[in-house]
Amino acid sequence: MSKQSFLCVGGAALAGAAFLMLAGIPYGVSSPSNVRNIVLSPLFWPYVLAGILAFGGAGLVLTAFRLPPGARDERLSDVPGGWARLGAIAVIMLAYVMTISTLGMVWTSIVAIVAVAFLMQAKRPLLTAVVAVAAPLLLYAFFAHVAGVGVPQGELVRLP
Amino acid sequence: MKFGLKAALAALAISASATAAMADYPERPITMIIPYGPGGATDISARTIAEALGEAVGSPVIMVNRAGAGGATGSVAVQNAKPDGYTMLFARVGSHTVNPAMKATLPYTLADFRFVGVYEINPVACAVKADSDIKTIDDLIAKVKAGGVSYSSSGVGSLLHIAAAYVLKEFGIADPVKDAIHIPLKGGGAAATAVLNDTATFICTNSSALASFVANKQLKPLLVTTAEPIVGFDAPTSADLGKPALTQLVGWTGIAGPDDLPDDIAAKWGAWMKTATDDADFRQKMESRGSVIRLMQPAESQAFIEGQYAVFRKLVDDLGMRIEN
């Protein structure tokens, strides 16, 4: 229960609600011109939600001001190298999703396991390598041949 | 693992020369996209023909469900696929006639697909709750004119949505959109239940979806749109009622590829579907569920679907049902 987290969440909720009401709903939701009743309009529910979001955000900000300054929130404190590692996994995830259809899910998964295990500072490199190769292949065998899922194969090497 | 270096090399070689060998089609499994979820009418129909097709094709057929947005999500996947015949689509009345007729914002049109065959026709029936005081279609029409009648559907742009409006229009209701209330539900099962629990007055849908309710005397059929009677449905046909235009109101399932699918692949599909639909086992399974097996060759399919589209499009424009944004 830290002041900081209440302020941040409350502020974000207020900003989100303002965005929705001013831009998000008018541009993101289309409504036909012949709506008979206002409560049936596709816009009605999103506006109600945005209103409650604003209410909740305001409530959090108010609560935050009444809270004592208090100790630092442990969840919000930094860890050495943490942000760099998070950046790295963001890149891995992005690359993973982007390359699945061209390279094939099995091959990208092998690379992903190795990369993520490295980020998590896994202890045994040999075991990691074995698992990195075996797990995606086993999953492929199961999903493609038992469950009948069309696992993306990519354009380079096709598995039977 | 059955995976060897040899296989990998062979696969590599094959994929490198894929463009050269159209005559060898299919040399790897064909992916067939079902644009609706598992367990639905399209899914069961598709998986039933897949068994028979697999034998005809001679290589495995992978069935893939990609549901969402009334069939649009899966259809777009095939629209954008390579026209190599390895990605095909199960097209359905909802995704390829009603939806294109109703939705201006749909990311595809009929012209984006090449139909290689329609294999199944589903007659449509309209029904009310068994203990309802509506006994005939004329009773229903009288009630609509009095006001307060509603009908259930499995969503905007479904066959059920347009079928009810079409039937009302045929029987002389000038503006069914205003005079009867459309209550959309999530899925065909929920739509039938809505009539059972008095949420909606009537429903028009594939006879197969109503068969068990009619047999159990929970629902009472008012009409069937075919010219011939349907087994188990004690209701007047479109011929009995003197409304031949109603026969155009049917559901169907077919197979399509992207629009630039080559002729020889389309021809191969025509032959495979002939073999599959001649399969006695397949026919028996499909007919026991109330669908009519009728194979149309590629050219005939294309004409049939375009004809249906034109009928629905005219209705949608006449009634102002088109969704512009």
Added chain:
Amino acid sequence: MSLMDSFAAGLALVWSLESLLALVGGVLVGVIAGAIPGMSATMAVALTLPFTFAMTPITGILLLVGVYKGGIFGGSIPAILIKTPGTPASSATVLDGYPMAEKGQAGRALGMALWASCTADLISNLALILFAGWLASFALSFGPPEFFTLILFSLTIIAGVSGDSLLKGLISAIMGLLLATVGLDLVYGTNRFNFNDPNLMGGLNFIAVLIGLFAIPEILTMVWNPKGQEGQARGLGGGWVTWLDYRRCFKTIVRGSLIGVVLGSIPGIGAAPAAFLSYSEARRKSKNRDNFGKGEIEGVAASESGNNGVAGATLIPLLALGVPGDVITAIIIGAFMVHGLQPGPMMFVANADIIYGLFLGLIISSIALFFIGTVAIRGFRFVADIPKALLFPVVLVLCVYGVFAVNNNIFDIGVMFAMGWVGFMMLRFGVPAAPFLIAFILGPLLEDNFRQSMLMSGGSPEILFRGPITWFFWGLTVLTVVAIARAGLRVRSKLLEEKRT
């Protein structure tokens, strides 16, 4: 035919090697499929369907029912071991099951999940056999207005899973409700927050959101601070659920089962809301209320009894009315039809032997689930012993395969990753994830039923107060909200008192 004759005819059908094998095999397949994230019970049943075409009707249907029951329980295994619910129904199990695994009590949690599941399953089956007709007519009195009030009441669960701050829980829930509006409008078919992208038109994939919200933040936390996660006692710890645990949770299990039976018999709700409702009721009534969400065994018992209580009960509308309660029973109806059987009131007369055979088979399936589940838990024992730095990368890949398999769409993997980052930020700022998920499940039901009611009544709100069922749920909702407000005031006055002293 008297009741005894019917049962005898049913027994003759079930008591064959073929039928028993189908049941046991079905449960086994279901448990394995349920334990793989993304391979939901629905998919497993759909994949099994073609095999039943060649069997006799009763064998085929028992196989499907076995897969269904096994699948619902199987989902709890990854929920407890790797914080990845195998099926949506087991997402409530994560709340206490995973903290228990973190404390080295995975074996105890899994054991309780199994025992609660089997008990609930049995109660659910008995309810089906004894009260099918009565519950079915009750279910038919549920139209959109009744649904709306029921869902509104269910949303009060959010207060119970909000953790420290009710307001943060509220914001989390609103985010879930907002995310659920993505897609096509129900009544008009227009675009809502989908920017005309076909991938968004169908709405966000439920499993992708679910896994993204629970499993991926764990992985990101591990990447954020690899050292901080080490040295925790994991492993099954040799622990197993005790008779004492079971007796302590028995009331909770029975309550959860009954909630499951009632919600299961109403078409269109499903197992996930039942699990959450059972969880929130258990928390409200429990002496250990403060321990919920931190690894309370009663929480696992509540959620697993809630979702398994649904399994037998969904067959009530199927058999008594011919109405599918969810996608799985829709597939099972398909299996009936293939064999020329038409579920509904007439079937009790025309095919009484099959109905009673099915009843007996269901009872046997509860017993089969108990033994197969025990073996399966021992089989998955090793997962808890794998070091996290090796386990988590594999979990990531498993989630990718699983989420892809649901709808065969790579876009969904992107949704899962994006939700993972949302979940991670929520974790950092102390915003609970459970309200988000409950709201994401219930939000569309709430809005759709509200608008269907308005369509029925032509815009008059009076319809929301028709009949005793709506009044009942309005009453419950008001009572719960008052109770929440009073509890909130009590906490505040306590805080003020502390300040003064």
